[in-house]
Amino acid sequence: MPRIAYVNGRYLPHRDAAVHVEDRGYQFADGVYEVIFVVDGRLVDAPAHLARLHRSCASLRIAMPTSDRALEAIVASVIARNRIGRGIVYIQITRGVARRDHAFPRIASRPALVVTARTHPAPDETAVRSGVAVVTVADQRWRRPDIKSISLLPNVLAKEAAREAGAHEAWLVDDAGVVTEGSSTNAWIVDRDGRVVTHPADTAILDGIVRRTLFRLANEASIVVIERPFRLAEAMGATEAFLTSSTSFVVPVVAIDGSAIGTGRAGPVTLRLRDAYLAHLGRAAAAR
Numbered sequence: 001m002p003r004i005a006y007v008n009g010r011y012l013p014h015r016d017a018a019v020h021v022e023d024r025g026y027q028f029a030d031g032v033y034e035v036i037f038v039v040d041g042r043l044v045d046a047p048a049h050l051a052r053l054h055r056s057c058a059s060l061r062i063a064m065p066t067s068d069r070a071l072e073a074i075v076a077s078v079i080a081r082n083r084i085g086r087g088i089v090y091i092q093i094t095r096g097v098a099r100r101d102h103a104f105p106r107i108a109s110r111p112a113l114v115v116t117a118r119t120h121p122a123p124d125e126t127a128v129r130s131g132v133a134v135v136t137v138a139d140q141r142w143r144r145p146d147i148k149s150i151s152l153l154p155n156v157l158a159k160e161a162a163r164e165a166g167a168h169e170a171w172l173v174d175d176a177g178v179v180t181e182g183s184s185t186n187a188w189i190v191d192r193d194g195r196v197v198t199h200p201a202d203t204a205i206l207d208g209i210v211r212r213t214l215f216r217l218a219n220e221a222s223i224v225v226i227e228r229p230f231r232l233a234e235a236m237g238a239t240e241a242f243l244t245s246s247t248s249f250v251v252p253v254v255a256i257d258g259s260a261i262g263t264g265r266a267g268p269v270t271l272r273l274r275d276a277y278l279a280h281l282g283r284a285a286a287a288r
């Protein structure tokens with residue numbers, strides 16, 4: 001069955017799906033995106049993703065290309081046409097096509113909308129639970145990574161640095177030595193008292209949807225979460241560390257820059273939170 005992508009009002013075979021060469025997303029990375037996990041054909045935490053998409057567009061003064069209802073219908077159609085049970089939906093909105101000029105087009109361009117989906121098989125739970133290694137790189141991003149912009153070059157370079165180092169992810173460290181987040185994940189540590197620490201959702205990080213969900217799940221499990229910046233030195237001495245994202249959920253981090261974290265194995269707080277998140281996914285699948 002051929003993959004189908006939605007591009008500006010049309011459902012096209014994936015291999016033929018294309019945007020214009022003067023789309024401002026292509027030329028200036030002038031756009032935003034969302035990645036939403038799908039379980040049993042249903043979106044996980046769709047309202048939160050939609051709200052963030054609205055925030056990202058508003059921050060860049062890009063109009064939403066459709067109503068929310070129409071967007072939901074397009075996303076549902078892409079899921080159905082690609083027969084996605086468990087997978088990922090990608091939504092991208094750019095300022096649209098206009099003659100090349102850095103400033104916004106004088107006559108507003110029509111925002112461009114692309115929606116794609118692909119299956120994402122369940123990971124090997126035993127392998128995930130053995131944890132991953134991260135390396136650190138300088139956080140070279142602009143000062144608004146809270147906007148989920150498609151301008152991801154520093155993130156691309158960071159992830160490539162991780163891959164070349166044989167690590168799973170790169171944690172970004174700012175000039176003050178603070179770990180802001182990962183290249184495509186939020187970063188967390190656990191202190192000696194079993195409290196979970198993560199960077200506050202200011203303009204220095206993307207406020208992850210899993211991050212938000214985990215606050216609630218941790219609270220339900222009587223695990224204390226503290227939002228405060230933490231430095232790399234503190235992370236190196238943490239009892240546990242982990243990362244979160246919509247596609248990887250909650251993943252133990254067992255080494256940073258080649259040094260073991262805690263016991264060098266996934267810790268109990270992390271694994272409890274992963275289990276709580278997997279249960280959350282199960283509920284999302286069951287929801288009508």
Ligand SMILES: Cc1ncc(COP(=O)(O)O)c(C=O)c1O
Nearest residue numbers: 184185186206208209210245246
């Ligand atoms: C830079 C960055 N931080 C954090 C996240 C995690 O966000 P979410 O939990 O919404 O997937 C992502 C996800 O793509 C990201 O790109």
